[in-house]
Amino acid sequence: MTQWYFVWIEGPRGPVPQKWSSEGLWGQVGRQDVIVRFALTEREAELSLDELARLHPVPEE
Template identity: 90%
Template sequence: MTQWYFVWVEGPRGPAPQKWSTEGLWGQVNRQDVIVRFTLTEREAALSLDELARLHPVPEE
């Protein structure tokens, strides 16, 4: 079964949301620009990036 993650990474204009799966995660795990990673439920994995960003906002520094 594929596991999905919602990830905030450092982008050129500030934090940027991304959705990763275990199938595409190879090479992503040790990225230095990851701010935070959330493991998603099956229901959450079907949501858009905008919806996920509201559920899991970027943490305050």
Template identity: 80%
Template sequence: MTEWYFVWVEGLRGPVPQKWSSDGLYGQLGRQDVIVRFALTDAEAHLALDELARRHPIPRGK
């Protein structure tokens, strides 16, 4: 079963939201540009990035 994650990474112009699947997670865990990663529920996995960004904002102080 594929698990989904909502991830904030450092971009050239600030934090960038991304959605990763467990199928493509290999090699991603060691990335230095990851700010925070949220595990998604089955219902959340189908949402667009802008909705996920509202539900899972970047933690304060980052």
């Protein structure tokens, strides 16, 4: 089964939300621009990036 993750990465203008699957994660693990990664439930994996950003806001520094 594919596991999905909601990820905040450092973008040129601030944090950027992304959704990654476990199938593509192997190439992303060593990235230095990842702020935080959240494992998603099956229900959450169906949500849009906007909805996920509200559920899992970028952490305050």
